[in-house]
Amino acid sequence: MDNAAEQAQPRIAMSDAGKCYGALQVFRGINLEVGEREVVAIIGPSGCGKTTLLRCIDGLIPLSAGEVLIEGNRVAGPREGVAMVFQHFGLFPWKTMFQNVAYGLRLAGASHAQIAEKVPKFVELVGLSGFEHYYPYQISGGMQQRCGLARALSVEPRVLLMDEPFGAVDAQTREILQFELLRIWEMRPTTMVFVTHSIDEAVLMGDRVVVLKGRPAGVHEIVEVDLPRPRDRATLLQPRFAELREHVWGTLMADARQAEFEVKR
Numbered sequence: 001m002d003n004a005a006e007q008a009q010p011r012i013a014m015s016d017a018g019k020c021y022g023a024l025q026v027f028r029g030i031n032l033e034v035g036e037r038e039v040v041a042i043i044g045p046s047g048c049g050k051t052t053l054l055r056c057i058d059g060l061i062p063l064s065a066g067e068v069l070i071e072g073n074r075v076a077g078p079r080e081g082v083a084m085v086f087q088h089f090g091l092f093p094w095k096t097m098f099q100n101v102a103y104g105l106r107l108a109g110a111s112h113a114q115i116a117e118k119v120p121k122f123v124e125l126v127g128l129s130g131f132e133h134y135y136p137y138q139i140s141g142g143m144q145q146r147c148g149l150a151r152a153l154s155v156e157p158r159v160l161l162m163d164e165p166f167g168a169v170d171a172q173t174r175e176i177l178q179f180e181l182l183r184i185w186e187m188r189p190t191t192m193v194f195v196t197h198s199i200d201e202a203v204l205m206g207d208r209v210v211v212l213k214g215r216p217a218g219v220h221e222i223v224e225v226d227l228p229r230p231r232d233r234a235t236l237l238q239p240r241f242a243e244l245r246e247h248v249w250g251t252l253m254a255d256a257r258q259a260e261f262e263v264k265r
């Protein structure tokens with residue numbers, strides 16, 4: 001990782017962050033800093049609190065303990081410059097692709113003229129040109145996810161929060177979208193927190209991979225991903241990629257084996 005280390009102020013700083021839903025403590029004691037042009041991938045078992053963590057960074061829900069700072073300011077609600085791509089598309093079914101992308105810009109205070117200029121640009125960037133006037137039910141899951149991506153990118157966020165953005169699309173579409181996202185990120189690198197279930201995706205995307213584990217969850221390990229950028233399909237063939245993937249796999253599977261052992265007892 002050559003980009004985050006020298007940052008004077010991290011773009012995101014979580015300190016001793018904890019979250020409870022009533023009696024359920026989801027995570028606690030999370031300390032994590034993310035640099036200005038850094039991609040942090042978060043991986044962990046289902047239900048460990050990844051979506052909850054992103055929602056806290058986004059300001060959609062409050063932390064129960066600790067704090068999140070974005071550019072040095074404490075997060076107390078949704079803020080300009082922070083965009084999220086949701087686990088299940090998160091599009092408005094009654095809005096067309098164009099209107100869904102425009103929604104983010106409108107919330108950010110863009111004028112009609114800015115919306116008219118920017119929406120086609122970002123629709124094209126994600127490869128959806130020609131489908132602007134389709135409704136979500138008329139297009140595939142992969143296309144819906146591209147639309148969600150265009151909506152998030154169109155506000156040119158300083159922090160991009162991705163909640164398993166490709167988890168609900170087929171394997172081929174997922175690969176295509178991963179490499180497109182890498183290409184888009186290279187054009188305009190920004191702070192990204194990328195939640196995924198896929199070890200390969202975490203290593204491919206991240207400058208670091210944060211492994212969340214335990215109940216309540218905490219940061220179990222942070223793996224530095226020293227693969228050069230730009231990354232592309234050839235990255236998957238590098239021996240170092242295989243080493244890192246095995247390392248993360250080992251960390252996660254140790255957890256799964258422990259859980260299996262506890263069930264058997």
Ligand SMILES: Nc1ncnc2c1ncn2[C@@H]1O[C@H](COP(=O)(O)OP(=O)(O)OP(=O)(O)O)[C@@H](O)[C@H]1O
Nearest residue numbers: 021024026044045046047048049050051052053087
């Ligand atoms: N609004 C809510 N109210 C109460 N409990 C919740 C709420 N949202 C999530 N939870 C609980 O918090 C825990 C973490 O949920 P979360 O959705 O953050 O997990 P996750 O790591 O994103 O899981 P997945 O990988 O399946 O998406 C779960 O036990 C879930 O049931």
Ligand SMILES: [Mg+2]
Nearest residue numbers: 050051052087
């Ligand atoms: Mg989730």
